[in-house]
Amino acid sequence: MRFLENFPLAAFNTFGIRAKARYFAAPASEDELARLLRSVTARNLPLMVLGGGSNVIFGGDFAGLVIHPDMRGIQCLGETAEHYLIEAAAGEKWHDFVQYTLARNWFGLENLSLIPGTVGASPIQNIGAYGVEVTDRLHSLTAIEIATGCRHEFTHAQCRFGYRDSVFKQELRDRFIISRVRFRLLKTPAPRIDYGDIRQELVARHIDSPTPRQVSDAVIAIRSRKLPSPDVLGNAGSFFKNPVVGRAQLESLKADWPALVSYPQGEGAKLAAGWLIEQAGWKGRRIGPVGSYEKQALVLVNHGGATGGDVVCVAQAIQQAVRERFGVELEMEPQVYGGN
Numbered sequence: 567m568r569f570l571e572n573f574p575l576a577a578f579n580t581f582g583i584r585a586k587a588r589y590f591a592a593p594a595s596e597d598e599l600a601r602l603l604r605s606v607t608a609r610n611l612p613l614m615v616l617g618g619g620s621n622v623i624f625g626g627d628f629a630g631l632v633i634h635p636d637m638r639g640i641q642c643l644g645e646t647a648e649h650y651l652i653e654a655a656a657g658e659k660w661h662d663f664v665q666y667t668l669a670r671n672w673f674g675l676e677n678l679s680l681i682p683g684t685v686g687a688s689p690i691q692n693i694g695a696y697g698v699e700v701t702d703r704l705h706s707l708t709a710i711e712i713a714t715g716c717r718h719e720f721t722h723a724q725c726r727f728g729y730r731d732s733v734f735k736q737e738l739r740d741r742f743i744i745s746r747v748r749f750r751l752l753k754t755p756a757p758r759i760d761y762g763d764i765r766q767e768l769v770a771r772h773i774d775s776p777t778p779r780q781v782s783d784a785v786i787a788i789r790s791r792k793l794p795s796p797d798v799l800g801n802a803g804s805f806f807k808n809p810v811v812g813r814a815q816l817e818s819l820k821a822d823w824p825a826l827v828s829y830p831q832g833e834g835a836k837l838a839a840g841w842l843i844e845q846a847g848w849k850g851r852r853i854g855p856v857g858s859y860e861k862q863a864l865v866l867v868n869h870g871g872a873t874g875g876d877v878v879c880v881a882q883a884i885q886q887a888v889r890e891r892f893g894v895e896l897e898m899e900p901q902v903y904g905g906n
């Protein structure tokens with residue numbers, strides 16, 4: 567397996583930060599990955615896993631080895647009366663995978679169309695959009711343990727999914743590299759159109775009982791209007807998680823801010839982080855090359871030449887503004903690597 571040295575990462579992170587990796591390797595099979603891990607763990611090199619780089623920020627150069635899983639392949643492993651069991655390799659692009667499933671009438675991922683990144687990263691933060699999350703469709707996955715190079719199987723329950731969360735962001739953080747993910751997809755369409763603007767978009771297209779393909783097209787159209795394409799304006803999607811508050815805090819916030827945007831979550835609610843940021847005066851505002859996007863306050867964008875430090879500086883300014891105004895903590899969604 568070839569190590570590339572001083573590898574430029576600008577094309578490997580959607581924020582477009584010009585950092586470098588001391589070493590870079592892109593294993594194309596589980597065996598290659600296992601051999602790579604066994605050869606590097608003895609050397610005590612810092613490691614990071616990088617998929618499409620759509621949920622990471624480089625705080626500076628990464629002084630270790632970046633592993634970019636590059637395994638490919640999609641296959642149907644079996645079926646029941648209601649489901650297909652579909653397996654996709656970690657290096658497949660998520661959106662292309664979703665389109666591939668729809669083309670074969672394997673349903674259930676349509677609401678997750680146009681999310682950037684790879685299949686291997688999709689369980690890490692339990693990607694979600696328009697009322698559907700990966701947890702709703704994931705069956706199980708295979709991962710390689712970083713310390714040993716050994717293969718492990720994880721059931722759905724063992725992934726311990728939560729809102730933008732999984733065991734791989736908690737207890738098992740930095741311990742496994744996901745190599746294959748299996749999904750239980752539906753034979754009969756069951757479109758979910760009650761979330762966000764999907765129904766409105768379908769009405770505008772004069773569609774009353776949409777096919778999954780039409781739901782996917784609607785999601786693609788809505789997302790293309792609302793979110794900046796990383797090819798045009800560097801960004802990492804939603805920059806903060808929607809904060810979850812308990813019932814008492816929700817009631818007190820609602821008393822002060824009757825227009826507060828929130829969604830029920832357990833006993834309390836999930837607040838719309840974009841609304842909080844907008845009310846704190848940050849929509850469209852920037853410091854140097856980094857700012858909040860003019861059409862969607864929750865997205866931070868790179869107007870050109872941003873460093874990781876520029877991004878963190880704006881993120882902290884927004885967190886402080888929201889804390890001062892609402893007493894609510896915003897947690898960053900992307901992970902920060904490098905620069906220490």
Ligand SMILES: Cc1cc2nc3c(=O)[nH]c(=O)nc-3n(C[C@H](O)[C@H](O)[C@H](O)COP(=O)(O)OP(=O)(O)OC[C@H]3O[C@@H](n4cnc5c(N)ncnc54)[C@H](O)[C@@H]3O)c2cc1C
Pocket residue numbers: 580614615616617618619620621622635656681682683684685686687688690691692693694695742743744745793794795796801802803804901
């Ligand atoms: C324009 C835009 C829109 C977005 N919209 C959404 C959205 O609607 N919903 C949503 O949930 N997210 C969204 N995101 C965030 C992002 O697309 C997802 O989090 C995606 O799953 C990240 O995939 P990636 O391959 O780019 O991962 P990376 O950014 O490369 O990595 C993310 C994290 O996962 C780890 N990782 C990556 N691959 C593996 C692997 N194979 N094994 C173990 N760890 C791994 C990395 O170490 C890192 O910690 C958006 C991002 C952008 C830029």
